[in-house]
Amino acid sequence: MVFDFVDGGAEDEATVRENRRAFADVALRPRVLVDVSARPQGVRVMGQDLALPVVLGPTGLARMVHPAGEAAAAVAAELFGTVSVVSSGSSVSFEDVAAAVRVPQWFQLYPWGDRATIEALIDRARACRYRTMVVTVDVPVVGAREKDLRNGLTVPPRVDPRTAWDVLSHPRWLAGLVRSPKVTFANFAGLLPDARGTSGLAAATQGLLNPGHTWDDLAWMVAQWDGPVLLKGLMTAEDARRAVDVGCAGVAVSNHGGRQADSLPGALDALGEVVAAVGEQVDVLLDGGVRRGTDVVKALALGARACLVGRPWLYALAAGGPRGVERLLEVLRDEVDRTLALIGRPGVDTLDPSAVCVRPGRGWVPAGKPG
Numbered sequence: 001m002v003f004d005f006v007d008g009g010a011e012d013e014a015t016v017r018e019n020r021r022a023f024a025d026v027a028l029r030p031r032v033l034v035d036v037s038a039r040p041q042g043v044r045v046m047g048q049d050l051a052l053p054v055v056l057g058p059t060g061l062a063r064m065v066h067p068a069g070e071a072a073a074a075v076a077a078e079l080f081g082t083v084s085v086v087s088s089g090s091s092v093s094f095e096d097v098a099a100a101v102r103v104p105q106w107f108q109l110y111p112w113g114d115r116a117t118i119e120a121l122i123d124r125a126r127a128c129r130y131r132t133m134v135v136t137v138d139v140p141v142v143g144a145r146e147k148d149l150r151n152g153l154t155v156p157p158r159v160d161p162r163t164a165w166d167v168l169s170h171p172r173w174l175a176g177l178v179r180s181p182k183v184t185f186a187n188f189a190g191l192l193p194d195a196r197g198t199s200g201l202a203a204a205t206q207g208l209l210n211p212g213h214t215w216d217d218l219a220w221m222v223a224q225w226d227g228p229v230l231l232k233g234l235m236t237a238e239d240a241r242r243a244v245d246v247g248c249a250g251v252a253v254s255n256h257g258g259r260q261a262d263s264l265p266g267a268l269d270a271l272g273e274v275v276a277a278v279g280e281q282v283d284v285l286l287d288g289g290v291r292r293g294t295d296v297v298k299a300l301a302l303g304a305r306a307c308l309v310g311r312p313w314l315y316a317l318a319a320g321g322p323r324g325v326e327r328l329l330e331v332l333r334d335e336v337d338r339t340l341a342l343i344g345r346p347g348v349d350t351l352d353p354s355a356v357c358v359r360p361g362r363g364w365v366p367a368g369k370p371g
């Protein structure tokens, strides 16, 4: 149940597969006899210097996989000189994550509820000294994650006839679950009812979603925040231009890891048009399908400033606890480092499109005139 919650995607999971396929359709283009004795990975993203071009992306309900939850991501990110993005759907509150680290992290806003609810969340994030606000806009309604429905996943998870065998056959996980406070949307305490019924997770959030939001609402949210705003969840040049127009300092090309709309291109497929449209003006980040250092190198070569990873840090947390998340960043850092050496690029700032080649006919083009 918990593995499916993390690993799964919407409907046929075609978007999930496309995210990986897009990376497979790009290959590295190595040069030799270049002095690669130094290979710095530092990048400046959203006005902040990061020691590596990898950010731990916002994923809600992380305590579902391990009691340390989102705090583990913040601690690991701080240790490696990068940042994590704390979801507004986190299971450790904004306040508790902020208290676990010295360096301000980024926070993610789901514009759920009315303006008063959104304002209250933003005020809390400001009080916690979060630095960048990441607004996620690809959830006007909840995607159909059919595995969660079939598994009977609820928030908090419960033991009932349907989940009993699954839950009881994972005693170590269950012990962690019962020993710590209930897994809920910590930032929405009092606003969300405890999920009940078969559609648990989706039902828990559906009531607060606002499918009526437009660019005017985003402009209002940007005006509420004194720091930089990163818009997460767009896949087109048109939307990237509008994001810049309303004052966003960055955009994250993302299809929500294939958990929202199914049948979308891979995030990497959409990176090119977004970089061409706004790459000179704002930071473009890539989110979705990043599993290896080679993926990070490909995304940076195609114009991304940094990558976000979602599932990888949850897998790491599930497998190894907080130390697992540190190990993830260590592995990604080592892989980027080794790849740079092997393709003759002395540092991430030397990556450009000539570092990769693409299969002819790769990717997708709009069938009609972009609006």
Ligand SMILES: Cc1cc2nc3c(=O)[nH]c(=O)nc-3n(C[C@H](O)[C@H](O)[C@H](O)COP(=O)(O)O)c2cc1C
Pocket: 005, 006, 007, 019, 057, 058, 059, 060, 061, 087, 088, 089, 090, 108, 136, 232, 254, 255, 256, 257, 258, 259, 287, 288, 289, 290, 308, 309, 310, 311, 312, 314
């Ligand atoms: C379990 C889970 C929970 C997520 N929760 C959020 C969330 O609360 N806010 C958000 O903006 N994105 C959320 N995402 C999406 C991730 O931020 C990210 O876009 C996606 O996981 C990237 O794809 P990847 O998993 O292939 O790296 C979630 C993803 C997962 C797997």
